[in-house]
Amino acid sequence: MKKIYDSAAEALDGLLRDDMLIAAGGFGLCGIPERLLDAIKDSGVQNLTFASNNAGIDNEGIGKLLRTKQVKKMISSYVGENKEFERQFLAKELEVEFCPQGTLAERMRAGGAGIPGFYTKTGVGTVVAEGKEHKDFPNRDGVNETYILERGIFADLSIVKGWKADEAGNLMFRKTARNFNLPAATCGKVCVAEVEEIVPVGSLDPDCIHLPAVFVNRMILGAPYDKKIEFVTTREREVA
DSSP states (O other), rough: OOEESSSEEEHTTTTOOOEEEEEEETTBTTTTHHHHHHHHHHHHHOOOEESOOOOBTTTBBBBHHHTTOOOOEEEEEESSSHHHHHHHTTTTOSSEEEEEHHHHHHHHHHHHOOOEEEEEEEETOOOOOOTOOOOEEEOSSSSEEEEEEEEOOOOOEEEEEEEEEEOOOOOEGGGGGGGHHHHHSSSSSEEEEEEEEEEEEEEOOOOSSBBBBBGGOOEEEOOOOOOOOOOOOOOOOOOO
């Protein structure tokens, strides 16, 4: 099976269509699959739903697709730093499903494990719980507590960014980028990854592999990358 492709557009060829649910890895601007997001934008597909920790910032990450009105719904836990997101949400141009951060990661992980739903206390008594099934379970002390049912995420497509990969598609993620890339990669019918470096099979320590190659269907080398920062904060130099 061909696994390494020459470009993001080639790697996504035949996978994109309108009205898709896409699980996207990344945390803020760290570890986002920016080459693949650019290719999705350029493809012109419409009415997309993204399950992602956040929507990037204006003109970066998923924020680029918000600008072009290709996103109809976001399933996210953090939606700050993006003025266009705010504008579309307040204008009712964008549907938003708010999801606590840990719950979102677990929903992706559950989908990847074939688990359709699970119960959690997170969100009980808040707007997050509205319209969801409530059920009581005994806690460690035997006292009943209320939990809500959350659904696993089964995406049409997963797009992730890795740090290193071997030619078979075994992936390593670096630090913060591991948070959502790993569960996002497993919950899609097809997973496409972009990576900073591809090495020969056998070069990676098996104990250091975060995502086995069986989960990765297609892959591209995306380097070089520019390190982007949401907020650049500096302090005045102290007078000597």
